[in-house]
Amino acid sequence: MPKHAILEKSILGENDVPQLNSILQRADVWRASKTRPQLSSDSIASGHALLDTQLHYGGWPGKALTELFCEQPGVGEWNLLAPALSQLSQAGRYLFLVDPPHEPYAPALKQLGIPLDRLVLIRTSNASQYVWSCQHILRSAACGALLAWQNNTRLTLHQVRKLQLAARAQTCLAILLRPQDNAQQHSFAALRISVAMDVSSYRLTIFKQPGGWAGQTLKLPCSQHLIQTALPATELPVHLPNKDFSPELTSTTLTAPVTIPAVTSLSTPAPVLPLSPAE
Amino acid sequence: MIPVLWLCIHCPKLALEALFPGLNTQAIAIAAQHRIACCNQAASVAGISEGMSLATARALCPDLQVATRNPEQEHQTLLNLIYSCYQFTPALNQYNETSLLLEIRGSLKLFQGLNKLIQNIKQEVGAQQISCAMGLANTAKSAYLLARHPGNKLSEAMTTTTTTTTVMAIRCFEDNSGELSDQTHFRTLLHSIPVTKLDCSDFIIKKLTRSGFKTLGELLVLPMAELGKRYGKDFVRYLQQIKGELPDPQSNIVFPETFDHYVECNDAISSVDHLLWAMQNMLRRLSDYLRARQMYCGGFIWSLYQQQHYSSINTSNNASQGKVTIELYLTQARWDMAYFLNLTRIKLEALTLAEPTSAIRLKACDLRPAHYLSTDLLPPDIQYSPQRSNSTFTALIDTLAARLGENNLYQVTDHHRHIPEQASQLAGLLDIDAIGVENNEIKTSTTGLRPTWLLRQPSPIQNRQKSLYYQGDLKLLQGPERIEGDWWSTAVSRDYYIARRKDDTLYWIYRDRHTHCWFVHGVFG
Numbered sequence: 007m008p009k010h011a012i013l014e015k016s017i018l019g020e021n022d023v024p025q026l027n028s029i030l031q032r033a034d035v036w037r038a039s040k041t042r043p044q045l046s047s048d049s050i051a052s053g054h055a056l057l058d059t060q061l062h063y064g065g066w067p068g069k070a071l072t073e074l075f076c077e078q079p080g081v082g083e084w085n086l087l088a089p090a091l092s093q094l095s096q097a098g099r100y101l102f103l104v105d106p107p108h109e110p111y112a113p114a115l116k117q118l119g120i121p122l123d124r125l126v127l128i129r130t131s132n133a134s135q136y137v138w139s140c141q142h143i144l145r146s147a148a149c150g151a152l153l154a155w156q157n158n159t160r161l162t163l164h165q166v167r168k169l170q171l172a173a174r175a176q177t178c179l180a181i182l183l184r185p186q187d188n189a190q191q192h193s194f195a196a197l198r199i200s201v202a203m204d205v206s207s208y209r210l211t212i213f214k215q216p217g218g219w220a221g222q223t224l225k226l227p228c229s230q231h232l233i234q235t236a237l238p239a240t241e242l243p244v245h246l247p248n249k250d251f252s253p254e255l256t257s258t259t260l261t262a263p264v265t266i267p268a269v270t271s272l273s274t275p276a277p278v279l280p281l282s283p284a285e
Numbered sequence: 286m287i288p289v290l291w292l293c294i295h296c297p298k299l300a301l302e303a304l305f306p307g308l309n310t311q312a313i314a315i316a317a318q319h320r321i322a323c324c325n326q327a328a329s330v331a332g333i334s335e336g337m338s339l340a341t342a343r344a345l346c347p348d349l350q351v352a353t354r355n356p357e358q359e360h361q362t363l364l365n366l367i368y369s370c371y372q373f374t375p376a377l378n379q380y381n382e383t384s385l386l387l388e389i390r391g392s393l394k395l396f397q398g399l400n401k402l403i404q405n406i407k408q409e410v411g412a413q414q415i416s417c418a419m420g421l422a423n424t425a426k427s428a429y430l431l432a433r434h435p436g437n438k439l440s441e442a443m444t445t446t447t448t449t450t451t452v453m454a455i456r457c458f459e460d461n462s463g464e465l466s467d468q469t470h471f472r473t474l475l476h477s478i479p480v481t482k483l484d485c486s487d488f489i490i491k492k493l494t495r496s497g498f499k500t501l502g503e504l505l506v507l508p509m510a511e512l513g514k515r516y517g518k519d520f521v522r523y524l525q526q527i528k529g530e531l532p533d534p535q536s537n538i539v540f541p542e543t544f545d546h547y548v549e550c551n552d553a554i555s556s557v558d559h560l561l562w563a564m565q566n567m568l569r570r571l572s573d574y575l576r577a578r579q580m581y582c583g584g585f586i587w588s589l590y591q592q593q594h595y596s597s598i599n600t601s602n603n604a605s606q607g608k609v610t611i612e613l614y615l616t617q618a619r620w621d622m623a624y625f626l627n628l629t630r631i632k633l634e635a636l637t638l639a640e641p642t643s644a645i646r647l648k649a650c651d652l653r654p655a656h657y658l659s660t661d662l663l664p665p666d667i668q669y670s671p672q673r674s675n676s677t678f679t680a681l682i683d684t685l686a687a688r689l690g691e692n693n694l695y696q697v698t699d700h701h702r703h704i705p706e707q708a709s710q711l712a713g714l715l716d717i718d719a720i721g722v723e724n725n726e727i728k729t730s731t732t733g734l735r736p737t738w739l740l741r742q743p744s745p746i747q748n749r750q751k752s753l754y755y756q757g758d759l760k761l762l763q764g765p766e767r768i769e770g771d772w773w774s775t776a777v778s779r780d781y782y783i784a785r786r787k788d789d790t791l792y793w794i795y796r797d798r799h800t801h802c803w804f805v806h807g808v809f810g
Contacts, residue, residue, distance in 0.1 A: 080790045080808035084737040100678055108738035111807060112699035112709030117735060126714060127695035128685065139685055148678035203789040 048177050053089020054226050057210065061197070062217030066090060068177035070196030070216060071170040075189045079107040081201050082208040083183060084118060086226070090179055091151055092119035099150025099178070102143045104128045104136065106155055124150075133159040137168055144172040144180055151179035156188075163192065170194040189213060288529075290393075290463045292403070293420045294370075294410065295384040295432035296363070298323055300354050303362040304551065306414040312346050317354045352551075356382075361548075362415070365570055367538055369409055371577040373402065378538050384432060386425055386535060390463055398460045421454040423465060424529045426484065427475055430501070434478045475527075476502025485523055489516055501527075540578050544571055544649035553641035557633055560589075560642060565626055567647045572622035575649075581618030583651030585625065587611040587632075591640040609638065613687060616714075617679035618653055624680065631687040682714060703770040704777050705806065709739060733766045734783065736793040736807025743804035746794060755805050759784040759792065768795075783809070 029035060048068035051058060058064050066072055076083055095101055101124055103110065112122055128143075130136040136159050143149045154169075166182070173180035182195065189200055198213040198220075207225040214220045296302070300315045300323040312331055314324035321337045331346035342349055359382065367385055370377055373396070376388035389402060396402035403419065410417050420431030431454050457471035458464065465471060478501040480493045493516070498504055504512065504524060513521040525531040546567050554560045564587070575582055591607040611632045619625075686694055694714040702708045746755045753759040764782030771777050778798040785791055793807035 078790070079738050080792075080810050082810065084810035106738075108808065109709070109711060109741055110697055111705075111736055111739035112697050113705075114735035114737045114807075115697065116699065118737070122697050122699055125697055126682070127697065127711065128689065129693040129695070130689060131693075135689060138688060142681060142684055146677055146681040148675075148681055203791075205789055 050090050050094070050177070050179055052086075053093070054086070056224055056226060057086075060212065060222045060224055061215060066179055066181075067196050067216055068179070069174050071166070071173045071180045071182060071194070072197040072199070073188075073193060073195040074181055074183045075186045075198070075200040076183055077186045077202070081203045082226075082228075083201060084114075085228070086201060086208060086210075087151075087153070087179075087181065088118040088120065094150035094179060095121050095124040097150065098124075100124050100126060100148050101151045102126050102128060102149060102153070104140055104143070104152065104154040105130055105157055105159070106153070107157055130159075133161065133165065137161070137165045140169050141172040144169070144178065145175045147176060149176075149178045151181070153181045153183065156182060156184045163194070167194040170196070288390075288423045288465075289388055290390040290458070291422055291425045291428040292387045292389050292406070293380060293384055293422075293425070293428035293432040294366070294387070294406070295418045295420070295429070296366070296415050297383065297418065298325070298416050299359050299362060299383045301325055302415050303359040304352055304355060311350060312348055313350045313352070314342060315354050316351050322354055358549075359383075362413075365573075366410065366413060366415060368540075368570060368573045368577060369413065370406065371538070371573070372409075373406055376535075376537050378536055380425070380429055380535075384429060386428065388535075393461065393463050399455060399458060399463055400460055403455065419454075421458060422471075422475070424527060425533050425535055426523065426527045427529075429484065430478050430482065430527070431474065434482045472502075476500060476505065478502075480504065483523075485520060489520055492516065540574065544574050544582075544652070545646070546570060546648075547644065547646045549644045550642065553643045555638070555641035557638075560638075560645075561626070561630060561633065563645055564629055564647075565622075567645065568622045568625045568629070571625070571647060571649055572620055575620035575652075575655075578652075579655050580652045581620055581655045582615075582649045583618040583653060584612070584614035584649075586613070586648045586650060587629065588646040588648070589638065589642045590644040590646070591638075591642055607640070609636065609642075611636070613683075614651075614691070615679070616682045616686075617676065618651065618655075620655065624683075628683055628687045631684060635688060686714075703768060705735075705768065705781075706739065706741070733781070734763075734809075736791075737810040738808040740806055740808075743795075743806045746803035746805060748803070753784065753794070753803055755786065755792065755794075757787040759786055759794065762791075765796075781806070 030037070049061070049063040049065035050068050051065040052061070074083060074086075091101055096119075101120070103125065106127060110125070110127070115122060115125070128139055130139055136154070140152060140154050143152050161182075161184075169180070169182065186200065189198065193214075195214070196216045198215075200211040200213065202209045202211075204225065207227050210224050210226060212220045212222045212224075300317075301313065304315065305313050305325070309326055312325065312328040312333070314328050314333060315322045316339055319339050321333060321335055321339065321342050323335065324333050324342075328342075328346060328349060331349070333342045333345055333349070339351065342351075363379060363383070363385065367377060367379060370385070370387060374387050374389050374392045376391070378386055380386045387406075389399075392402060393399060396405060399421075403421075407417075407419075418432050420428045420433070422428040422431055454471070454474060457467040457474070459466045480498045480501060480503075481490055483490060483493075483501065493504070496515075505528065509521050509525065512524070522531060526533040548563065548567060550563065554563065571582070571585065574580075587610065589609040589611070591609070611629070613625075613628050613632060615628075682694065691713065695711045696714050698710050698712050700708055700710060744755070746753050746759065748754070749758075753761075761782045761784050765780035766782075767778075767780050769776075769778045776799070779795040780798060781793060781795045783791060784794045791809035792805050793809065794803060794805050796803050
């Protein structure tokens with residue numbers, strides 16, 4: 007049990023408020039609840055107001071390593087990071103993706119406001135290359151953000167420590183994306199967050215963060231542009247590419263979408279689309 | 286007309302220093318035709334002198350290491366010296382095998398006087414571990430004579446830093462303007478040069494000594510016509526050029542258009558550290574070359590020839606045999622030696638050299654005129670700026686490319702194509718053609734929502750009990766968005782939907798309207 011807790015407990019047990027206040031006036035009494043530090047100039051605003059208030063330094067740590075635990079690609083990692091990435095790249099700094107699990111899709115990145123000419127993809131073949139590249143990127147002044155996926159490579163504690171030390175070189179967003187099972191292990195990263203997808207929000211659990219207590223869980227709503235109405239089915243372009251395309255099939259495919267009620271929100275899933283009559 | 290001012294740098298121990306730079310502890314001598322041509326200080330302490338026969342030298346000093354002269358290497362060393370002296374004056378050239386001539390009148394003001402300029406030149410020569418003697422005069426030939434002949438006999442053992450000749454000759458000239466101020470002293474210096482040191486054929490020198498001439502001064506006072514009758518027109522012309530009565534044009538060094546430097550090693554190099562040391566010297570030369578020609582270099586190629594194979598480089602038949610090639614291409618052209626060396630080091634670390642290297646070749650490619658950017662007022666780590674970021678960015682990319690290989694760096698490019706997989710492509714980062722193809726903003730209003738991850742190979746979806754199954758049941762949320770096109774080649778007709786799996790992951794899936802199969806094409810991240 008931490009020292010301060012013992013102190014507070016014993017004092018509260020006596021139920022003597024004036025005495026407590028006089029003790030709390032003392033300069034050498036440290037209270038966990040009052041330790042929220044000033045907004046650090048090194049932190050990078052995440053762009054999500056809710057997340058920024060939960061992080062003691064008011065944003066992503068700028069000079070430390072952050073671990074994001076994602077079970078698989080597609081748990082909202084891009085939407086979570088996009089505001090910060092967009093802000094950094096528009097300031098003229100470069101974004102480095104090391105070993106991304108799939109290919110980032112250019113039109114989507116543009117929709118998220120990330121300029122493509124600031125994006126560099128790097129593929130490494132083993133753990134030593136991976137760590138070496140990340141270290142060099144983190145130390146370079148050109149780097150605005152590093153997103154490193156740990157897919158096949160297993161990182162040792164020692165290697166994560168190396169990355170954490172390299173991240174201290176200058177202010178940039180240093181993110182290590184790892185599978186969930188690494189969350190239980192000890193790590194030198196300053197901020198450790200687990201990300202999971204919910205029906206209409208991202209569920210974040212903060213395991214560790216600099217400047218104070220961790221353990222916060224929060225739900226970030228999905229960004230508004232995910233909820234978008236589709237084109238009306240009646241306006242779908244009709245083009246029959248070849249003649250052996252049977253007319254009945256075409257007609258059912260075209261009429262089929264009309265039977266689906268228009269989807270307005272992701273929270274109300276559409277009924278299962280009837281499969282084509284062939285099945 | 287302003288008289289020119291010639292500085293002659295004479296390297297008396299070039300034969301030794303070209304082969305063994307900076308070695309002074311061990312007795313080393315260079316032999317030519319079984320006689321000692323040149324020896325280092327340790328050897329002369331042991332009593333060895335020039336012209337001694339090899340057998341005598343070996344008897345005097347049993348540990349003596351003897352090497353044969355390598356004229357090509359000497360020439361290369363002298364050329365290196367010329368290239369690095371190019372920073373002092375553009376008018377310079379090799380005078381003969383062991384000396385070079387610099388015209389320094391035009392550089393006096395820039396280098397703040399004669400003394401400082403000579404100090405700088407001495408430092409540069411000293412940095413190359415070459416000992417030299419200097420002579421200063423208004424004519425090229427007398428400058429050479431003064432450099433060859435030290436002013437007093439005590440200074441025969443010349444050292445790197447100072448020679449009496451230089452000091453004495455410089456004293457005769459004004460520091461600022463370079464005018465000859467102490468004419469009488471200069472004349473006594475020049476006139477005291479013995480005739481045996483003159484730069485003419487042995488036959489004439491023998492004839493002169495037989496006639497009783499001892500010094501140059503005795504010759505110069507005689508009428509030229511009489512001398513011409515006895516010793517020939519050429520000799521008279523030579524004397525007149527020493528006096529400055531006849532023009533003595535000197536050519537200037539012209540840098541070759543390409544940089545191709547080849548060095549053979551005395552002993553085969555097996556350690557990477559030693560290899561890097563040799564490479565550093567070559568890169569310094571490349572850097573000097575680039576600076577002299579005001580060029581940047583966009584890449585360079587190392588060829589490491591391994592034992593015995595280097596002789597076949599010109600035959601080109603088995604040129605690739607026993608040769609390791611390291612190619613380095615830079616994102617931004619530069620001339621920085623330390624930068625080149627760092628990239629070379631990274632490349633070398635990834636390499637395992639099976640056999641020791643016996644020769645190295647450095648070739649520069651993609652030379653282009655340098656363009657200058659003003660440097661920052663603030664030190665680099667104070668503040669971030671986009672311009673600075675660009676050069677640090679290219680430096681980072683070069684470093685990464687050197688370790689990982691160029692094929693492992695990519696960028697995402699977008700194209701105005703209707704078919705989803707054609708709208709986004711991965712391109713090599715150093716592939717200049719692909720950069721910035723289409724920078725116009727896509728009108729987001731007309732296209733639907735796009736996934737952040739695209740599967741390059743669409744992944745098929747199973748049909749299980751009349752529902753879609755892809756590592757879990759899929760439910761359609763939104764759609765369809767019909768995408769059709771490419772009717773002229775492989776017609777594409779798809780209906781795209783956004784689907785949610787049981788674990789709430791969103792997928793971008795489509796139904797191929799030709800085959801009625803369902804595929805996952807992207808993941809929303």
